Amino acid sequence: MSNITAVKDSTRTYTIALVGNPNSGKTTLFNALTGSTQYVGNWPGVTVEKKEGKVKRTKEQIKIVDLPGIYSLSPYTLEEVIARDYIIEDKPDAIINIVDASNIERNLYLTTQLKEVGIPVIVALNMMDIINKRGDKINIELLEDQIGMPIVPISANKGTGINNIIAECIQSINLIEEKKDNLDIFNKEIEKCVNELDEKVKDIARDNNYNSRWLAVKLLEEDEKVIEKIKINNDVKNTINDMVQKLEKQLDNDIESIIADQRYKYIASIVKKSVKKKNQGNMSNSDKIDKIVTNRILAIPIFLVVMWVVYYVSIQTLGDYTIGWVEGGIGFLAQQVETLLISLNASDWLLSLVIDGIFGGVGAVLIYVPQIMILFFFISILEDSGYMARVAFVMDKFFRKFGLTGKSFIPMLVGSGCSVPGIMATRTLENDKDRKLTILLTPFISCGAKMPIYVMFASAFFPNNRGWVVFTIYILGIVVAILSGILLKNTVFKGESAPFVMELPPYRIPTLKGLLIHMWDRGKAFIKKAGTLIFAAVVVIWFLQSFGPSLAFIEDPAKSILASIGRFIAPIFKPLGFGDWISSVAIFTGLVAKEVVVATLGVLQGLGEVTEESVELIASIQVMFTPLKAWAFMAFNLLACPCFAAIGAMKREFNSAKWTLFAIAYQTGVAYIVAMLIYQIGRLVI
Amino acid sequence: MEKTLKDLKKGQTAIIKRINGKGGVRRRLMDMGVTKGEKVFVRKVAPLGDPIEVNLRGYELTFRKEEAERIIIEG
Numbered sequence: 001m002s003n004i005t006a007v008k009d010s011t012r013t014y015t016i017a018l019v020g021n022p023n024s025g026k027t028t029l030f031n032a033l034t035g036s037t038q039y040v041g042n043w044p045g046v047t048v049e050k051k052e053g054k055v056k057r058t059k060e061q062i063k064i065v066d067l068p069g070i071y072s073l074s075p076y077t078l079e080e081v082i083a084r085d086y087i088i089e090d091k092p093d094a095i096i097n098i099v100d101a102s103n104i105e106r107n108l109y110l111t112t113q114l115k116e117v118g119i120p121v122i123v124a125l126n127m128m129d130i131i132n133k134r135g136d137k138i139n140i141e142l143l144e145d146q147i148g149m150p151i152v153p154i155s156a157n158k159g160t161g162i163n164n165i166i167a168e169c170i171q172s173i174n175l176i177e178e179k180k181d182n183l184d185i186f187n188k189e190i191e192k193c194v195n196e197l198d199e200k201v202k203d204i205a206r207d208n209n210y211n212s213r214w215l216a217v218k219l220l221e222e223d224e225k226v227i228e229k230i231k232i233n234n235d236v237k238n239t240i241n242d243m244v245q246k247l248e249k250q251l252d253n254d255i256e257s258i259i260a261d262q263r264y265k266y267i268a269s270i271v272k273k274s275v276k277k278k279n280q281g282n283m284s285n286s287d288k289i290d291k292i293v294t295n296r297i298l299a300i301p302i303f304l305v306v307m308w309v310v311y312y313v314s315i316q317t318l319g320d321y322t323i324g325w326v327e328g329g330i331g332f333l334a335q336q337v338e339t340l341l342i343s344l345n346a347s348d349w350l351l352s353l354v355i356d357g358i359f360g361g362v363g364a365v366l367i368y369v370p371q372i373m374i375l376f377f378f379i380s381i382l383e384d385s386g387y388m389a390r391v392a393f394v395m396d397k398f399f400r401k402f403g404l405t406g407k408s409f410i411p412m413l414v415g416s417g418c419s420v421p422g423i424m425a426t427r428t429l430e431n432d433k434d435r436k437l438t439i440l441l442t443p444f445i446s447c448g449a450k451m452p453i454y455v456m457f458a459s460a461f462f463p464n465n466r467g468w469v470v471f472t473i474y475i476l477g478i479v480v481a482i483l484s485g486i487l488l489k490n491t492v493f494k495g496e497s498a499p500f501v502m503e504l505p506p507y508r509i510p511t512l513k514g515l516l517i518h519m520w521d522r523g524k525a526f527i528k529k530a531g532t533l534i535f536a537a538v539v540v541i542w543f544l545q546s547f548g549p550s551l552a553f554i555e556d557p558a559k560s561i562l563a564s565i566g567r568f569i570a571p572i573f574k575p576l577g578f579g580d581w582i583s584s585v586a587i588f589t590g591l592v593a594k595e596v597v598v599a600t601l602g603v604l605q606g607l608g609e610v611t612e613e614s615v616e617l618i619a620s621i622q623v624m625f626t627p628l629k630a631w632a633f634m635a636f637n638l639l640a641c642p643c644f645a646a647i648g649a650m651k652r653e654f655n656s657a658k659w660t661l662f663a664i665a666y667q668t669g670v671a672y673i674v675a676m677l678i679y680q681i682g683r684l685v686i
Numbered sequence: 687m688e689k690t691l692k693d694l695k696k697g698q699t700a701i702i703k704r705i706n707g708k709g710g711v712r713r714r715l716m717d718m719g720v721t722k723g724e725k726v727f728v729r730k731v732a733p734l735g736d737p738i739e740v741n742l743r744g745y746e747l748t749f750r751k752e753e754a755e756r757i758i759i760e761g
Binding site: 103109265297500502506 | 710722
């Protein structure tokens with residue numbers, strides 16, 4: 001290498017893509033390589049996360065792009081298309097292909113595909129600690145020789161071998177001569193066709209900036225996405241058709257199968273030579289755990305117990321205590337600020353904005369942060385340990401009946417605490433259709449913040465059966481979710497049901513570092529939301545509530561703009577039984593946080609700040625409502641569009657304004673119809 | 687009639703002949719290593735009767751019975 005290039009290289013920025021199967025330790029390796037320099041965003045137009053980071057401790061500028069976990073470069077799943085488009089079109093300088101050594105055959109399948117792209121590939125052979133523990137032997141040199149790519153044995157969990165990867169990448173990028181050793185994957189007939197086609201499409205490949213051999217294989221495979229994208233003339237088209245017909249006849253199979261078969265046959269032959277397994281017969285620990293966890297009789301009870309523990313710790317006990325602590329902290333802070341503002345002679349409206357508006361509103365959302373963090377910690381344990389995949393396996397048949405999959409259970413369970421983390425938990429669902437439907441249905445499961453509403457009404461009208469009243473409301477939510485699932489499955493989400501072909505990864509003990517990273521990644525998004533969207537919404541509601549139509553600051557909320565709006569929209573709720581302006585305003589303020597509904601009912605009746613069990617409030621509710629109206633009101637609040645925080649979460653996870661609006665409209669529409677049915681039918685019966 | 691993977695009972699092993707049908711699911715199965723000549727072992731049926739769990743190429747894979755029905759086996 002000449003001096004000039006050396007100088008140039010040291011100032012150059014390299015982009016390296018990290019590619020590998022799901023469960024291969026890709027996230028761990030990415031974290032080990034990039035540390036705290038990560039930047040998380042979305043791939044353009046989709047909700048799949050895009051992570052980037054800079055490599056620490058190198059003199060070169062190296063950017064690592066973490067691609068979604070994929071099994072193949074086929075164009076059938078969103079993740080595959082994203083990864084493939086990035087590799088083919090953005091052309092990173094090199095690819096680090098992480099391969100799980102303990103599951104080497106299937107992992108190398110992707111490797112054989114990456115090899116064809118024409119970008120230097122470095123194989124990071126992960127889980128070497130497991131291989132050593134098992135007593136298996138992998139002849140690295142022989143394997144390296146056979147697949148024609150440098151291999152770096154590593155253990156991402158233990159942090160060994162990682163430094164060598166980057167050095168190996170730089171070396172591969174700077175290799176002057178163009179290596180052109182194709183693997184002998186295909187048999188003579190296919191290889192001949194690939195070469196012939198390679199020559200024919202050289203121009204097209206150059207125009208599109210593709211590697212011509214890769215393009216030739218894709219065209220032969222009749223890859224829909226590639227054919228869609230490029231223009232091929234009739235001559236090439238006919239050549240391909242002739243080749244495919246001939247090959248299919250010769251090898252008695254369709255071309256897609258032939259190519260997949262040959263890849264796997266090739267891999268099996270090289271693995272046989274370079275990997276020596278010690279004892280194949282014995283049952284692994286993973287098998288032993290599975291024998292119990294997915295046992296015919298025990299599986300469902302174990303599942304329910306696990307879910308109960310997660311729920312009990314993160315929602316009921318520990319999570320609930322943290323709410324109290326944070327509430328206390330925010331209350332204390334608000335008091336200090338209030339004292340300060342008064343001492344500075346701040347005007348009434350400013351005081352009200354800061355204390356009632358910002359502290360009251362944003363605080364109502366922020367108090368859930370620790371609870372959400374704890375929940376995500378548990379979900380991360382379930383995912384990293386491999387149990388989540390078993391949940392999907394065990395519960396799939398049940399959830400499929402109403403258009404969901406086994407994994408939909410987790411978001412809904414979490415949603416019974418708070419819809420926001422519930423909606424965010426839908427990220428564990430791979431399929432877009434499943435994910436959308438689960439996001440849409442999760443808010444129907446009553447969240448903890450709605451509890452005060454039920455308690456208030458139950459205390460007012462059914463003091464001896466409070467538990468039962470609350471229970472029926474929860475059941476109503478579940479029934480509506482199930483019926484909606486069936487309805488939407490057959491209408492909006494009609495079409496071929498999402499295939500369920502899933503790996504059951506071996507059980508692994510999660511690392512604390514990995515768990516904390518997962519937890520923080522997810523919790524961070526919620527805090528950001530509270531600081532932006534929710535903050536703005538809270539200020540708007542505060543303004544409407546504190547100012548009169550003449551834009552003067554007012555003490556009596558009955559004279560506010562919000563009250564006027566309430567009077568205006570009240571007739572809409574007449575068929576539901578609560579067509580008064582106070583109820584309408586309460587529904588509105590419930591958008592900030594559902595527990596605010598109770599406070600609003602108190603404030604607007606001139607009772608000041610009251611709790612759901614206050615005697616005055618209950619007495620006034622008994623005058624304002626009847627038991628039937630109370631039912632309808634509870635049902636409406638249960639089902640209607642959730643609070644701003646949850647709307648924000650829906651928007652983020654749908655990544656589409658259109659879908660968010662549809663969800664809000666659907667939920668509110670269903671709420672309206674159900675509440676109306678309760679009131680109107682109830683009136684006839686009673 | 688040809689035998690499919692759906693006909694196998696828990697604990698049985700078979701050699702794959704081909705996968706019927708077209709489209710993404712079929713491709714996904716092949717990508718996961720369900721290819722001609724490969725040995726699969728049916729390890730388990732989920733407690734509710736569907737899906738099934740098989741072992742092939744040294745790892746565990748699960749799919750539904752409607753997918754298993756498309757996988758033709760020898761024998």
